[in-house]
Amino acid sequence: MVASPTDCVIVDHVAKSFRRGSEEVHVLDELSLRVPEGEFLALMGPSGSGKTTLLNLIAGLDRPTSGEVTVRGEPISRLSEGKLALWRTRNIGFVFQFYHLLPVLSAYRNVELPLLLLPMTAAQRRQQVEMALNIVNLSDRMHHRPGQLSGGQQQRVGIARALVTDPALIVADEPTGDLDSKAAEEILALLVALKSSLNKTIVMVTHDPKAAARADRTLHLEKGKLVDEVYGAHTFSGVH
Numbered sequence: 746m747v748a749s750p751t752d753c754v755i756v757d758h759v760a761k762s763f764r765r766g767s768e769e770v771h772v773l774d775e776l777s778l779r780v781p782e783g784e785f786l787a788l789m790g791p792s793g794s795g796k797t798t799l800l801n802l803i804a805g806l807d808r809p810t811s812g813e814v815t816v817r818g819e820p821i822s823r824l825s826e827g828k829l830a831l832w833r834t835r836n837i838g839f840v841f842q843f844y845h846l847l848p849v850l851s852a853y854r855n856v857e858l859p860l861l862l863l864p865m866t867a868a869q870r871r872q873q874v875e876m877a878l879n880i881v882n883l884s885d886r887m888h889h890r891p892g893q894l895s896g897g898q899q900q901r902v903g904i905a906r907a908l909v910t911d912p913a914l915i916v917a918d919e920p921t922g923d924l925d926s927k928a929a930e931e932i933l934a935l936l937v938a939l940k941s942s943l944n945k946t947i948v949m950v951t952h953d954p955k956a957a958a959r960a961d962r963t964l965h966l967e968k969g970k971l972v973d974e975v976y977g978a979h980t981f982s983g984v985h
């Protein structure tokens with residue numbers, strides 16, 4: 746696949762299988778897609794179709810069995826474990842369904858965590874954390890612990906933590922899956938704002954068609970393959 750300067754992510758003929766006992770489970774099958782810089786992409790599909798597996802490959806949490814994942818020009822599948830871990834910290838923001846916040850730490854300390862892996866002074870960290878909490882509109886709750894916050898607020902802390910290293914790419918696995926519809930709508934509006942105002946590229950796995958409708962584009966996975974994609978009311982086949 747020929748890279749374009751506007752591609753943030755290129756997934757090129759990626760296959761992924763897992764060994765389960767003596768059985769080989771083929772989860773992704775020769776899958777290719779591109780995500781341009783600044784796109785908000787939704788991935789949908791039935792349970793077990795391979796959405797989280799694909800997201801993990803794009804985020805460098807796992808490696809393909811064959812094929813290549815390139816993010817902002819870096820083919821990540823060949824990086825050593827140590828280099829890949831540092832690459833993830835600098836380049837990817839992670840948002841999870843159940844927030845994954847540490848309950849004993851304040852919102853401020855939770856957001857600061859990814860920065861502790863980078864060579865930064867305390868003053869630089871403070872500036873970044875305050876900026877991220879400001880973006881998600883939680884500056885007034887920075888000293889609260891997760892248990893003192895609503896689900897929607899906890900997810901906003903999760904998004905601040907994803908933003909704090911200023912990554913180009915944010916991956917979100919069911920970010921609204923644990924929220925009521927009002928809180929979900931606020932989180933989706935925030936993701937749209939990150940894309941529009943900060944030009945973040947976002948790849949979001951979701952089961953919720955309302956959440957997918959807020960993305961620029963939705964791709965559907967079935968049994969490890971992409972099927973027709975939907976742009977608004979129009980459906981196109983074959984081009985991902």
Ligand SMILES: Nc1ncnc2c1ncn2[C@@H]1O[C@H](COP(=O)(O)OP(=O)(O)OP(=O)(O)O)[C@@H](O)[C@H]1O
Nearest residue numbers: 763764765770772791792793794795796797798799
């Ligand atoms: N580490 C692993 N070892 C073995 N099998 C795995 C592993 N990770 C995923 N799988 C299998 O790969 C398939 C796809 O899983 P994946 O989590 O990507 O699906 P999904 O589309 O995200 O599903 P859901 O919507 O239920 O979260 C499943 O059959 C799962 O059991």
